[in-house]
């Protein structure tokens with residue numbers, strides 16, 4: 001099953017790389033970012049300090065330290081402002097760039113959280129449709145990536161992703 005959706009805490013997943021929904025400072029925060037930093041341990045913050053931040057729509061990697069995943073790919077989703085500030089293109093870019101970074105690390109399995117749909121306020125239906133379509137398209141260019149997991153925190157989000165996956 002190359003692309004699937006699950007309901008889980010992303011910090012528990014046994015995949016090669018997990019994606020973090022970070023902010024431009026890359027210095028930690030709440031939500032999934034806070035959970036990843038807590039689970040990886042303080043070495044993750046020290047490593048992130050060396051990265052000099054990350055632009056919205058871009059992605060940068062670190063080791064996973066205490067996580068089961070070998071790598072964390074930190075990406076920065078757009079803040080939702082109503083849809084007329086390039087939010088969709090920036091969100092697509094997060095998924096594309098994260099998979100490019102994953103391919104450059106030669107990882108086989110990647111898990112994404114639902115980028116921008118928490119604190120950043122992106123509507124879940126539109127965000128999930130973008131996530132699934134962008135990943136399906138990008139995987140055609142990255143033959144080494146064998147599986148992508150959409151890691152949903154809530155049952156409601158999982159139901160949305162499952163609809164998008166069969167569309």
Ligand code: AR6
Pocket residue numbers: 008009010011021022023028029030031032033034035036077113114115116117118119120121151152153154157
């Ligand atoms: N595993 C999987 N998903 C999770 C977890 C977890 N452990 N914890 C939360 N989620 P958010 P954003 C879900 O707010 O909207 C941070 O402070 C959550 O339910 O984490 O991109 C950063 O530093 C939601 O579905 O990220 C930024 O400042 C999804 O992850 C800002 O929040 C994303 O919610 C980024 O906001």
